[in-house]
Amino acid sequence: xxxxxxxxDSNLAxxxxxxxxxxxxxxxxxxxxxxxxxxxxxxxxxxxxxxxNVKMLSGPGCPVCVTSNSDIDKAGKVVRYPDVIxxxxxxxxxxxxxxxxxxxxxxxxxDIRVVYSTIDALKIAEENKNKKIVFxxxxxxxxxxxxxxxxxxxxxxxxxxxxxxxxxxxTIPAIKKLLSLGEVKVNGIIGPGHVSTITGANDxxxxxxxxxxxxxxTGFEPLDILLGIKSLLDMIKQNKQELVTEYLxxxxxxxxxxxKEMIEKVFIVDDSDWRxxxxxxxxxxxxxxxxxxxDAEKVFDLKTESSIKNCGCKCDEVLRGIISPVECSxxxxxxxxxxxxxxCMVSSEGACAAYYNYYVx
Amino acid sequence: xxxxxxxxxxxxxxETAIAEIGDVKREISLMLLPEAExxxxxxxxxxxxxxxxxxxxxxxxxxxxxxxxxxxxxxGTLEE
Numbered sequence: 001x002x003x004x005x006x007x008x009d010s011n012l013a014x015x016x017x018x019x020x021x022x023x024x025x026x027x028x029x030x031x032x033x034x035x036x037x038x039x040x041x042x043x044x045x046x047x048x049x050x051x052x053n054v055k056m057l058s059g060p061g062c063p064v065c066v067t068s069n070s071d072i073d074k075a076g077k078v079v080r081y082p083d084v085i086x087x088x089x090x091x092x093x094x095x096x097x098x099x100x101x102x103x104x105x106x107x108x109x110x111d112i113r114v115v116y117s118t119i120d121a122l123k124i125a126e127e128n129k130n131k132k133i134v135f136x137x138x139x140x141x142x143x144x145x146x147x148x149x150x151x152x153x154x155x156x157x158x159x160x161x162x163x164x165x166x167x168x169x170x171t172i173p174a175i176k177k178l179l180s181l182g183e184v185k186v187n188g189i190i191g192p193g194h195v196s197t198i199t200g201a202n203d204x205x206x207x208x209x210x211x212x213x214x215x216x217x218t219g220f221e222p223l224d225i226l227l228g229i230k231s232l233l234d235m236i237k238q239n240k241q242e243l244v245t246e247y248l249x250x251x252x253x254x255x256x257x258x259x260k261e262m263i264e265k266v267f268i269v270d271d272s273d274w275r276x277x278x279x280x281x282x283x284x285x286x287x288x289x290x291x292x293x294x295d296a297e298k299v300f301d302l303k304t305e306s307s308i309k310n311c312g313c314k315c316d317e318v319l320r321g322i323i324s325p326v327e328c329s330x331x332x333x334x335x336x337x338x339x340x341x342x343x344c345m346v347s348s349e350g351a352c353a354a355y356y357n358y359y360v361x
Numbered sequence: 362x363x364x365x366x367x368x369x370x371x372x373x374x375x376e377t378a379i380a381e382i383g384d385v386k387r388e389i390s391l392m393l394l395p396e397a398e399x400x401x402x403x404x405x406x407x408x409x410x411x412x413x414x415x416x417x418x419x420x421x422x423x424x425x426x427x428x429x430x431x432x433x434x435x436x437g438t439l440e441e
Contacts, residue, residue: 001383003367003402003414006423015430036363063362089407091362117408119390139407142363146409149392194363197404197412220364223426248418250365250404256412259393349362 003249007221016226017049025233027053029185031321033175034192035062035349036220042358044222050229057184058354060174060276060319061192063139064091064347068273071167072097073304074297075136078165079110081300085128087121088136090114094346098304102136118150125154125162134296137166142194144168144285145259148266151287151294163296166287169272171195172203173283177274179211184321188232190225191217193247200255201245208241219247266291275343276319313342318351325355332356365406367414370399380405 032038038058041047047056060066076097079086086102093102093114106112111131115121118135125133137147147164154162171192179186191204196217207215214235218228224246231244245251263285272284287295296302313335314328325331325344335341337353344350368380368389378397380389382405391397394410403410 001367002369003419006419009426012426012430015433016426018433019429034363061363089362117390119388119408138362140363142365142406142411145393145411146390146407149390149409153392192363194365194404194406194411197365224422227422227426246422248422249415250412252412256393258395259411262393347362 004221007219007223009223013222013226016223016230020049020226020230020233021051023233023237025051025054025237028187028233028236029055029057030188030190030229030232031057031059031184031186032190033059033061033171034190034195035065035347035351036194037190037192037225038062038351038354039349040220040222041225042354044225046222046225046229048360054229054233057186057321058318058351059189059321060178060274061140061171061195062344062347062349062351063143063169064095065315065319065343065350066169066174066274066276067092067095067138067167067343068275069098070273070304071138073099074165074167074302075102076100076105077302077304078134078296078300079105079112081132083130084132084134085111085113085124086134086136087113087115087124089138091347092136092138094340095343096341118146122150122153122159122162125159129161132161132163134163134165137164137168139168140171140192140195141198141263142192144263144267145198145256148262151266151291152262154294155291160293163294163299164287165296165302166267166285167272168267168285169274170269170283170285172199172206173280174274174277175207177277177280177283178320179213181320186213186321187236189213189215190228190232191215193217193219193224193251196247196251196255198256198259201243201251201253203255205243208243212241214241215243217243217245217247217251219250276316315342315344315352318344325352326359326361328352363406365404365411367402368405370397370401370403370410373397373399378410380410
């Protein structure tokens with residue numbers, strides 16, 4: 001397929017790998033923020049071919065993984081109201097909340113439907129006028145405009161039985177939090193290619209400017225990632241702190257302005273509870289007053305008892321890059337994709353699931 | 362979760378388009394990318410086109426990769 005196949009050329013990849021191995025790079029920790037990159041790096045075997053003194057760390061960029069128990073409990077509560085159909089991306093179904101996963105609740109008879117897009121949720125709302133359709137809105141800046149667009153569309157078409165639980169999160173405050181904790185040494189960051197497609201490259205200049213950490217915005221095909229890693233290591237070797245956009249076919253300096261305007265119109269920035277970090281200031285998106293008739297948290301009482309921690313699961317430390325999944329005593333034997341105890345094993349983009357599927361000891 | 366895939370737009374009706382992803386055709390929304398035109402390649406995320414793929418920039422990246430390849434293809438076999 002165009003724009004995919006040519007970025008998977010194994011001959012070109014071999015040349016870049018040779019180049020990476022011939023250079024003497026300093027010992028470096030590179031963090032890929034995005035869960036999509038984590039999976040792509042594992043699947044293509046890139047972890048095995050980077051120089052031995054370069055460590056690849058997985059960051060907290062998996063929306064399913066960082067959605068807190070308290071957020072999942074809101075979805076678990078809303079389905080108990082009469083006439084509610086909960087719609088959600090499939091990834092959220094297996095994540096254990098404080099009490100039940102959405103799969104458990106569906107097995108108990110609650111109407112919970114997996115959708116690919118908010119467009120599908122709107123269709124369900126139109127076809128079921130006597131029901132209340134709630135969309136469980138998780139995701140980062142990439143997904144936020146698609147949820148904003150659905151709310152704008154619902155208002156325009158007078159669809160008054162569509163509601164959103166917005167637990168959307170912003171990536172930049174989370175990276176700042178992770179770096180300010182100082183628990184893990186990061187020499188270079190592979191920034192999220194599709195988040196930055198929306199935000200624009202300019203928003204990522206804070207990494208070299210404020211934190212003196214080089215950053216590369218790269219795509220998700222093996223050649224994109226190899227080029228990104230080379231670019232980061234070259235900067236680290238030359239002691240340069242810059243922002244480099246390798247994914248120029250998608251990431252513009254200003255991003256997608258229309259998408260950003262929709263986010264600004266529909267949402268306000270608020271504090272948000274992240275798994276692994278607790279509450280991070282100004283890191284979430286809540287529905288603004290102008291659109292509050294679509295805000296499930298205003299229409300339903302979704303307050304729950306303080307959430308219960310999942311004992312033994314070390315997703316928190318995995319998300320902060322402090323431990324690798326294999327260092328968790330539950331990994332593989334007790335916690336696996338068939339029986340996940342934490343969200344990092346549930347999501348196909350979670351670091352634990354990626355390690356389970358691809359890690360070779 | 363932030364997965365976005367390239368697709369070719371084959372027809373447009375108002376803010377909705379039919380896009381071709383390999384052999385699969387799917388209806389997508391152009392609400393976030395109203396400037397998209399038929400035959401454009403766009404990135405699709407969760408049913409919405411989120412950006413036009415810049416073919417010139419894609420070719421420049423490939424050109425850079427090919428230059429590296431030419432430079433290094435005589436540098437011996439991959440070291441283990």
